Amino acid sequence: MTAFPLAANLGAARAGNCPVARTEDEATNLAGGPVFLAMEEFAETFATPAAAEDAAPGLYGSGLYELIWRDDAWRVAMRYWRPAPPAPVARTAEAAAKKPLGRARTPEEARKLLGHPAELAHEVLPNLYSDHKQINRRHGALVKNGLAHIVEREGKFAVELTFWRPMHPPGVAAPLAPMERTELAERVAAPLKGPTPQxxxxxxxxxxxxxxxxxxxxxxxxxxxxxxxxx
Incomplete structure (x- = not known):
């Protein structure tokens, strides 16, 4: 299994003096928060594959690089773990996508919002889409920054979202966050009103x-x- 560097940008990843991780869990532990596997092209182009290999030792067989021919030039793309921006904090993936309690990079930050220990979760949202364009219109920002991934479901496409959720024993509902308790109390106190007089x-x-x-x-x-x- 390939070990990818963990870096904030491509320049740092190419420098070769950053930590490496084989899995997302390892990279998450090193970064102290959510990460995603980025694939970014070098700014320079190359006349021959040999020139590309000189710029990227281990171009072949390492799994770090991909050699691409485009626009009459050879290009090199590199894979590396990149820290993702703060992830949404919510009890469910749907709430994280629509109305999160806030955003956090670390378990400690998420715990402050939830009032309870938090864990990083990956869940697939229920909506299905016929193509990537529909997803990008609605969740493009999350996909671009690595907090969401496009997956296939039932012959269509769906979004797998990364978010912080309360950590609790199996079969036991997580306690409400302070913000959720306040919202629930306001709803209970508000009189029930229909859209039209009865x-x-x-x-x-x-x-x-x-x-x-x-x-x-x-x-x-x-x-x-x-x-x-x-x-």
Whole structure:
């Protein structure tokens, strides 16, 4: 398995004096927060593969590099672990995508927002898309900075999101974060209101209100109708 350098940018990765990690978990532990495997091209181009190999020792067989022919020149792209920006903090992936409690780079920062120990999770959002363009319109920023990845599901595409969530024993619901408790209390205290005033409940199954007079109930099967409140 290839060990990729962990660096903030391509220049640091090429310097060769940064730590390396084989897996995302190893890189996450080294970085102290979420990372993603970046693939970035060198700024310079090369006339021959040999010239590219001189600039990137280990071009062949190491798994770090990819040699690309484009626009009449050879180019080299390098893979390396890059620290991702602060990840959303939420109880679920859907909440992380729509309305996170905040953002954090480390477990300690996430714990302050949740009021509970946090873990870095990867979950696939339920929405499916027919192509990458639809995903990029909605989640393009997350995909670009490495906090989201495009995966295949049921012949379509979905988004796998990286976020901080409460850590809790299996089968036990995580406690609410302080912000969530406040929001829940406000909802409980607020009076229940429907979108329209509640209608009176004396209209029968086969009856309806007369459009020209709201005090008259019309029978839809037989009869000429009756006034509201009449026997």
């Amino acid at each position: 209608a009176e409940l004396d209209v029968g199954l086969f009856e309806r209100i007369a459009p020209e007079n709201p005090d008259v109930v019309l029978v839809t099967e037989e009869g000429d109708g009756r006034f509201r409140g009449s026997d």
